[in-house]
Amino acid sequence: MEEVFQTRIAFSFGNVQEMLERRYIAAFIRVFDGVRWYYSATSSIDAIQEHINRLASIAAPSQGVTEHPVVRKLENHRENLLLFSGPESVSSRSIKEKYDLLSHYFPVIENYDHIRYWMAYYIDELRKKHFVSSKGANISFDYQKIGLHIGYEMSLNGNQVKDSFSYGTHAYRDIETQDRKFANTLNRSVDFLKRAKNIESGRYPVILSPFAAGIFAHESFGHLSESDTYQGDQALKERWVIGKQVAHKNLSIVDDGSILGMGYTPFDDEGTKSRKTYLIRDGVMVGRLHNAATAVDFNENLTGNARATSFEYEPIVRMTNTYIESGKKPLCLLIGEVDNGFLIETIKSGFGSTNFTISPAIAYRIRKGTIAEPVKISLLTGNAFETLFKIDGISDEVSLNENPFVSCTKRDQSMLPIDFGGPYVRISEIDVVG
């Protein structure tokens, strides 16, 4: 069962466009008969038993189902892990207070020239989950996020730039003023608008910011690590074996739902406790992400990655907080070693499968070891498996994106909260399309 409280405030064209507060309780039920799962979602809590009965009537009777490997694999925790109740709950704050938090930034943006239009959003969400199973699991936990987002479009002499400023945290006590960071973002956009140059498409060395590196980790290898991607696919199973060198030896990628990022998942939606899972360690594939069915299929341990976007969907294998571990080089050295390449500061979107693409928003030329003019790049793209071997430099500090407006889509489940991050990462050569 999930009990959800959400707020959304939208402001544009000088007016409040939305002041939404939403509360609901709903449930997802599943039954396993040893052959397949039968799922049901309902917005009527009173009907849970009715749904269980109906699913049971469709499923085949199975006396030995409790000994089925998938059922045996499921963990059986009894724990209460509510972090955001009482005054820390966003549901205890007035919508007026939330609006004031957002409107604090309006004078900042209103002082800028070249802005065609802007829109500001405040969101928060408190999601309490209560998980019980016929094996005896009984878990309560919660997740909370608070976020501000101001998106804007600037134009000057036919040039345009779309950019945004976002800020996220988990509790009101942690909220910090972002005036300076917001102003820096706006100044960066103005600079981009005035000075950005076109580039010639080609293969270049590229340095990804922690934000861009996180997207790269998520898209290039994260999705490939979701074991349901190739469950039942012998060709891919043979290719992606544990112990295989899949990346440059300096690269390690981790997924960890237990840390309080935007992908915080203390227990997954099968009741498995979250843990730190190395996907790549020193360039070697050492793990992948599982739900109970895939863990049995691959004969590997659970990882706590069975996640559903909401009560309407079944848990499938998803990432949580995915990041690249730090390296040893300071950023200045990473940049200093590039003769002709690019620094990707922010991105608009990313997609991944066998190939991946990243669409940069703000990027800069690196010329003879120095950051030069901003540049317009429409796409970075490459084969995920080849590119992982081309990471030849990693900086020494890691940060998570912590943007509650970023989410992940897989199959029919969109808007799943995730987080990603890393250090600055240098790729020796990648296709850059201008």
Next chain:
Amino acid sequence: MIKEVYIKTVDEICARLRSGAIDSTRSREITRGSVRLYENGKIGIAGALGTFDEEGLTQKAKERLDMGVVYTALPTAEKREEREDIATDMDAYDFLWEVEELLKEQNRQFPEYSFVHDIRYIYETHHLKNVIGLDLSHKTRYFEFYLTVKRKDSENVKDGTLSFKLPSFDKNAVIGALRTLCEGLSCASVVPEGKIPVLFFFDDFLYNRKLWETLNGISYGSGSSLFSGKMGEKVFSEELTLYQSRSRKDQFFDAFFDMEGITNPEDRCPLIENGILRMPFTDKMTAKRFFLPLTGAASAEYDSVPSIDYAHLAYRPSDYSLLELLRRSVSEGEGKALIVLQPTGGDYSADGHFSLRLQTGIWYDGERCDRPVQNITLTADMRKMLGDDWIGVPKQPLFNIPGLFGVCFWMTAQPRSPSK
């Protein structure tokens, strides 16, 4: 004060197919509803998931009128229509039986391929009414197919996806589409270079993204669209007609009215007609703010304020086959276009330059597929794609799926960039 009520119900069963069997089934029964109150240029909305308590929600909506959410447009009045688009009375058991039959046929005909499919059987009701004579209701039942195909020996996670909706469970249509696709994927791949004809599914998200941005009434009205100020001008190919559509003929199976109760004749509103930009798509507030025609492109969650969102766009098919369109476009050529089957991302620069990474494409002559194409980058300029580089919309839908039309342009294929 004007009171409006919106209620939507969804009753869905989804079968997930993997490794030649039904892996899981999922049913959803969800009711969402809201009460909207309009007064003095403000709107108050209260919604609920599950039980719909109109009196309680009306009280909450009254309280929310004080929150100052601006909505100066007038609610739609004096419009009544009740519609049922239901072509099947299949129950859940019949549906699963049909899915099993499809599975058997697929496993028998295509043993060299593996498939992961999500097939949904959906029944939805939408009802929007108010106290000034608006009363629109729609009951719709349809099947949604999301088909993923992969050669068993392929190192790709997937080689191709097909996504479409049908009013009835047409097993033969689905098997026919899979056969066309699998026959093509079984051929040796080729590497094209230079300018080639490229065929997108008409609803391709990556390609359509810029079209959505440029035809969005806010972008247009605020001057940031590539086509701002060009309403009434011929800025596209003569043969290009584009609708904002809520028609089943265009693979749109949702309600025939938008979230502000706006409808269009034959469920379509022309945005571009024979190359002339007629209007951007708008909701009421955008139309009012920028003095633009109202097209009915308001979207909303059940409990949120209606506002402009992505409109479902559909091209008017031409009177020509793909082969004929290609012959009209160029005297030489193979009479085939490359279908964008499995893109892995793409984007537009601010000035309209489009780049797309294509993991798998497949050559198509309008009936058959042959020779896949792997790992290339396609580039084009959006204005040229809709102008000089426009080839057209073949009269036959892709893979013979009703309403699944393709749109064809010249694009530049770049297998691999030179090192700098």
